[in-house]
Amino acid sequence: MLLETSGRIYRVAGPLVVAEGLKPMMYEVVYVGEEGLVGEVIAIRGDKSYIQVYEDTTGLTPGEKVVATGKLLSAELGPGLIGSIYDGLQRPEKVIGEITKDIFIRRGLKVSALDRSRKWYFEREKSLNVGEKVEAGYIIGYVRETPIVIHKIMIPPGVSGILKWIANDGEYLVEDTVAVVEKGASKYDVKLYQVWPIRVPRPFKDKLDPGEPLITGLRVIDYMFPLSKGGKAAIPGGFGTGKTVALQEITKWSHADIAVFVGCGERGNEMSDALTSFLKLMDPRRNRPMMERSVFIANTSNMPVAARETSVFLGVTIGEYFRDMGYDVIMVADSTSRWAEAMREISGRMEEMPGEEGFPAYLSSRLAEFYERAGRIVTLGKPERVGSLTLIGAVSPPGGDFSEPVVRGTVRYVQSFYALDYGLATRRHFPAVNWLLSYSLYISYVKDWWNKLTDNEWESYREVAMKILQREAELSDIVRIVGPEALPEDDKLTLEIARMIREDLLQQSAYVPTDAYSPPEKDHLIMKAIITFYNKARYGVSEGIPVAKIRELKSRTMIARMKYHTLDDLKGKIFKEVIETIEREFSELLR
Known part of the structure; x- marks a missing residue:
């Protein structure tokens, strides 16, 4: 029976x-x-x-x-997460490889997500005393997980009462009890790790408005379409437009304390390339290996399709856990379209009524469940701290069609949209973000931060640059018909300055170390040089100087080379030399 x-x-x-x-x-x-x-x-x-x-x-x-x-279905959250590579069920793939001696995961294999045999040095919170009342989110101690990440051991959500006992400083296994909380007749043993259902958002005290931008190192995002800490963004693009490379670059260089990279249904060679590069990379701000602040979830295209959903929610749960410690976390999902395809397959097998293009009717609500877990929050417990979780999802519409259901469903919930353009990609313009289709709703939130950094210049400079790029698009049809030489001189100048903005500011090379990552101060110095050149050139054109002569100026070449210099070099003497050369050359032209 x-x-x-x-x-x-x-x-x-x-x-x-x-x-x-x-x-x-x-x-x-x-x-x-x-x-x-x-x-x-x-x-x-x-x-x-x-x-x-x-x-x-x-x-x-x-x-x-x-x-x-x-x-x-739950995640194990505790020391040992950082530097790990998991599958969609949070099984550590390195351990699986050691057990099976194979490159594939054997089905039915059950492995603990956290190493049960490794001891961690636990240092108790000195301000916390036995007999005090504690609640969810209280920090009871610390574990130095990596040289750059301190793992904060917290009272799990749903637990409160009187602290009856706390362990002394020393080495403990993740399953060892390090504190006992008593409430009435019940006792709760607090261990170094906690378990949390991946589909349930972790609780917090308060949600804050966006304020500080999340610097990604990509100028087209940071300067033109900024993303806020705790923000939500989508990067849609057709095959070959550079979605995976863009996401990998953002994960590598972003000013986040913790990075979670989820490969959801992507090709195995792409995940292998990402892992290989991360193992070699150094964090430019801390001069430590990138893996010391990263978590990988690898669910490749040859793995069962249903596990794509768990990989996405597992990643966001791990991100929320570190957010609750007061860290700024970025989680990248590549790509949500593969997850949507898995939903379509399961829905079809369940014989549900299909929606548009065969996707299930609940596609939009599932996307909302994912993206709405982003945010900048005040955590539970003491000491009071602020953390953020930023979510970025790639979308892979067939044929680059942005009107398909996954893109349209995603647009409802994200506030930054970085549309990748196949035409730019074929011209080797990377990142291939189309500045006419992309947008950010965080500009009003981060403008104070940017204006403080740039002496109130950022907002006006960005607006001028966008107007020039939009005017270039308007002129492009005329140029195709009559050619650029038939245009008046002021329109010729607009095309030239637009080319400078595109090639000297927005375009970056992932293979040149000084250009792969661009700090915000460097972004602004490049833009300031371009705007200074533009203002001088516009006056020169009004005085009768032809654009052909302006195009041949040495300062034009000096601006183009600025992105290949380090920020220290630019601030040292190069930026000053560029501005002085612009002033001198235009003075000579106007004589």
């Missing part, structure tokens, strides 16, 4: 298994078949339970056992 916690397979349809005789709750984790494949209940219809299986279902047959665990 079957227990209430077990049932039998009724039907198998790829990653979807229908079980009967099971009495589960929604989103409960179940073990399917003799090998105990991990699955999740996604629908209950009468006595039939529809299970999304996160491993290969080849060989499963009706009648095999299905066991309910009574638990939701």
Whole structure:
């Protein structure tokens, strides 16, 4: 006789298994078949339970056992996360490789997410005393996880009471109890790690407005379409436009304390390339390896499609955990379109009524569940701290069609939109962000930060640059018909300055170290030189100087070379020399 916690397979349809005789709750984790494949209940219809299986279902047959665990799909959160590479079920891939001696993950394999044998040095919070009342979010101690990340051990959400005992400084396993909280007759043992359901947003005290920009090192984003800490952004683009490279660059160079990179259904060679480069890279602000502040979740295209959803929610849960410590976290998902394709496949196998282009009707709400977990917040507990989680998702519309459902669904929830252009990519203009289609709704929030950094010049300079680029687009049709030489001199100047903005400011090379990452001060110095040149040239044109002569000036070449210099060199003497050369050359032209 079957227990209430077990049932039998009724039907198998790829990653979807229908079980009967099971009495589960929604989103409960179940073990399917003799090998105990991990699955999740996604629908209950009468006595039939529809299970999304996160491993290969080849060989499963009706009648095999299905066991309910009574638990939701959860993440283990504690020391050992940083520097790890997980699959969509938070199984450490390095450990799996050591066990299986194979490049593929064996199905049914169960491995702890955190190393149970490694000891961590725990240092208790000195201001916290036994007998004090504690609540969720209180920091009880610290673990130096890497040289640049201090892991703060917190009271888990939902736990409060009197601190009855706290461990002394020393080495402990993640499963060791380091504090005991008592409330009435119940006691709760606080360990170095905690478990949290990945579909449930972690609680916080208050949500704050955006304020400070998240510097990414990419000038087209930082200067023209800024992204705020705690913001939401999408990077849509067709095949070959550079989505993955752009996301990798943002993850590498962003001014975030913690970076979480989720490869959701992407090609294995792309994930391999990202991992290889991260292992070699140094953090430019801390001069330490990038892996000492990064977490990778690799769910490649040859893995079961259902696990793409878990990889996205696992990544955002890990991001929220570090956010609760008071860190600025960036989480990148490449790409949400692969996740949407997995939803479409599962929905089709469940025989649900399809929406537009076959995607399920709940596509938009699932995207909202993901993006709405971003934000800049005041955390629970003491000491009071502010943390942020910034979410950036790539979207891969077929044929670069931005009117398809995933792009349109994403646009509803993001506030920065970086549209990648195939035409720019074919001209080797990277990052291939189309400045006419892209936008940021964070400009009004970050303008005070930028204006303070640039002596109130950023807002006006950015506005001038955008007007020049828009005017260039208006003139492009005329140029195609009559050629640039038929234009009046002021329009010729507009085209020349637009080319300077495109090539000398917005275009970057990931292969030149001094240009791959550009700090905000450097962005502004380049723009200031271009605007200074533009103002002088505009006056010169009004005095009858032809644009052909202006184009040949030495200062034009000096501006083009500015992006290849370091910020220290620019601030030292190069920027001053560029401005002096502009002044001198235009004075000579006007004599």
